[in-house]
Amino acid sequence: MKSFDLLSTVVDGGCSCKLPAQELAEVLANLPGTPHENLLVNTDHHDDAGVYKLTEEMALIQTTDFFSPLCSDPYEFGQIAAANALSDVYAMGGEVLTALNLAAFPAKIPLTILKEILRGGIEKVKEAGGIIMGGHTIVDDVPKFGLAVTGTVHPAKIITNAAAKPGNVLILTKPIGAGIIMAGHRLNETSDENLQTVLDTMKILNRRGSQIMQQYGVKAATDVTGFGLAGHALKMALASQVTLKISPANLPCFDTAYALVETGCIPGACFRNLDFVEPHCRFEPTTSFNQKMLVLDAQTSGGLLICCPSSSVDAMLLDLKKSGYPFSAVIGEVVEKEEKALVVG
Amino acid sequence: MKTVDARGKLCPVPLIMTKKALTEMSENETLEVLLDNDTSAKNVTRMLEEFRMSVSLTKNGNIFKLTVTKTGEVPENSHAEDFCEIENQEISNYVIAFQRNTLGEGNADLGIILLKAFVNTLPEVNAKPRKMVFLNAGIFLAINDSPVLEALKTLENMGTEILVCGTCLDFYEKKNELAVGKVSNMYDILEVLATAGSVLYP
Numbered sequence: 070m071k072s073f074d075l076l077s078t079v080v081d082g083g084c085s086c087k088l089p090a091q092e093l094a095e096v097l098a099n100l101p102g103t104p105h106e107n108l109l110v111n112t113d114h115h116d117d118a119g120v121y122k123l124t125e126e127m128a129l130i131q132t133t134d135f136f137s138p139l140c141s142d143p144y145e146f147g148q149i150a151a152a153n154a155l156s157d158v159y160a161m162g163g164e165v166l167t168a169l170n171l172a173a174f175p176a177k178i179p180l181t182i183l184k185e186i187l188r189g190g191i192e193k194v195k196e197a198g199g200i201i202m203g204g205h206t207i208v209d210d211v212p213k214f215g216l217a218v219t220g221t222v223h224p225a226k227i228i229t230n231a232a233a234k235p236g237n238v239l240i241l242t243k244p245i246g247a248g249i250i251m252a253g254h255r256l257n258e259t260s261d262e263n264l265q266t267v268l269d270t271m272k273i274l275n276r277r278g279s280q281i282m283q284q285y286g287v288k289a290a291t292d293v294t295g296f297g298l299a300g301h302a303l304k305m306a307l308a309s310q311v312t313l314k315i316s317p318a319n320l321p322c323f324d325t326a327y328a329l330v331e332t333g334c335i336p337g338a339c340f341r342n343l344d345f346v347e348p349h350c351r352f353e354p355t356t357s358f359n360q361k362m363l364v365l366d367a368q369t370s371g372g373l374l375i376c377c378p379s380s381s382v383d384a385m386l387l388d389l390k391k392s393g394y395p396f397s398a399v400i401g402e403v404v405e406k407e408e409k410a411l412v413v414g
Numbered sequence: 415m416k417t418v419d420a421r422g423k424l425c426p427v428p429l430i431m432t433k434k435a436l437t438e439m440s441e442n443e444t445l446e447v448l449l450d451n452d453t454s455a456k457n458v459t460r461m462l463e464e465f466r467m468s469v470s471l472t473k474n475g476n477i478f479k480l481t482v483t484k485t486g487e488v489p490e491n492s493h494a495e496d497f498c499e500i501e502n503q504e505i506s507n508y509v510i511a512f513q514r515n516t517l518g519e520g521n522a523d524l525g526i527i528l529l530k531a532f533v534n535t536l537p538e539v540n541a542k543p544r545k546m547v548f549l550n551a552g553i554f555l556a557i558n559d560s561p562v563l564e565a566l567k568t569l570e571n572m573g574t575e576i577l578v579c580g581t582c583l584d585f586y587e588k589k590n591e592l593a594v595g596k597v598s599n600m601y602d603i604l605e606v607l608a609t610a611g612s613v614l615y616p
């Protein structure tokens with residue numbers, strides 16, 4: 070059977086098909102909330118997941134994420150979409166308990182493709198130590214896949230994006246530039262090998278990274294996805310009422326991402342994210358246009374952005390590098406709140 | 415006047431076409447870009463504004479026409495080395511580890527004079543170090559009132575990477591005074607030393 074190219078069904082895939090951040094904020098504004106004493110984390114701070122306290126010993130983390138295909142192979146798409154959905158549990162410092170499949174699939178494509186997508190998803194949920202409880206599939210012109218995930222965490226050990234403290238050092242666990250490489254590959258401007266590195270990195274669960282965060286008593290972190298490094302760093306800065314400083318010179322990025330930006334290969338998501346961060350962000354004159362576009366690049370299943378206590382930086386970095394995140398790097402720091410919540414330069 | 419016809423193209427193709435055309439144009443020449451979707455028109459405008467070029471946009475039916483005069487150079491790939499591991503041919507595979515702010519054993523004043531001479535001569539030699547590491551009292555060479563700051567900045571611009579021990583900066587309370595290089599950690603420093611062709615300890 071001739072293999073079917075999932076990418077032929079979409080224009081924008083992965084986390085770059087997110088609704089722009091400020092449009093989402095407008096939609097959510099003034100909608101009635103459902104406050105409850107057990108609701109520990111809700112959408113107020115645009116955190117990665119919601120957290121509900123069940124007992125003094127246990128809180129539930131609930132999150133969902135799904136998107137349209139970002140690669141040609143259905144099995145790989147399933148793995149990536151699942152790793153991405155599971156990541157929100159890890160960004161909150163939890164472990165995965167159960168998951169439900171969410172799928173949309175066109176009537177005219179062979180069902181074996183859907184089977185492959187689901188197989189990729191199951192594999193990642195198993196790797197996460199979780200179980201699939203079922204799911205829901207609808208007919209839709211553009212395929213979509215993701216998970217609704219339930220995780221658990223001790224209420225005292227929740228990691229949020231609202232607890233960054235001045236003096237914390239920022240560590241990023243995966244390279245950036247994935248959106249740029251994917252756009253470049255669609256235009257045949259970068260090699261299959263470069264694309265494969267990006268896809269393989271997306272499949273890496275943030276599970277070990279989350280466990281390492283707990284080991285070092287980290288209180289604040291987020292995962293980097295569709296709003297780009299700058300967008301997620303800004304959300305953390307605003308929620309924590311501090312300023313985050315990112316040094317673009319130290320950023321780990323995928324091979325050829327920088328060269329692609331230099332040719333003008335800039336995905337539309339960079340400009341969407343620029344609109345979002347610009348009012349709250351100062352780009353120092355030392356930051357080049359290309360560097361600016363890189364920090365704005367939308368990531369799918371990106372790394373953890375960790376606020377590390379400064380005394381643990383060396384040890385934590387070593388552990389991360391040994392545990393499957395070889396490109397982990399210190400990329401900046403948290404300082405007292407300044408006029409702008411985010412400074413890049 | 416040059417025209418880029420990006421109708422029927424989706425981002426980032428119109429950006430690539432526009433940037434390429436601009437690079438090939440001479441200064442004060444005018445470029446016209448034709449586009450047929452909102453997003454591309456907005457993104458190309460955004461990019462040109464980032465290049466500090468003034469843009470005018472008109473819309474006729476479904477066609478956007480963007481006119482820009484090239485004023486100044488299109489930003490070049492000046493910081494590529496910050497992102498990509500590009501091996502500089504001029505740089506040798508040795509590393510210098512500064513563990514104190516003097517050179518050799520003996521008279522302290524002489525030690526400082528020799529160290530200044532050592533660092534100030536480095537930009538002149540053909541085989542420049544691939545990286546330089548600053549540890550313990552060595553960090554005083556990389557802060558604001560260092561006697562060899564200029565030479566270190568020159569070397570950094572020439573492609574030598576400068577790593578300064580973060581724990582040491584914290585210990586001496588000099589983190590805010592760091593004037594060259596980047597704050598590093600024992601893991602990266604060890605990796606640099608372990609993978610170097612050879613290491614000099616002045």
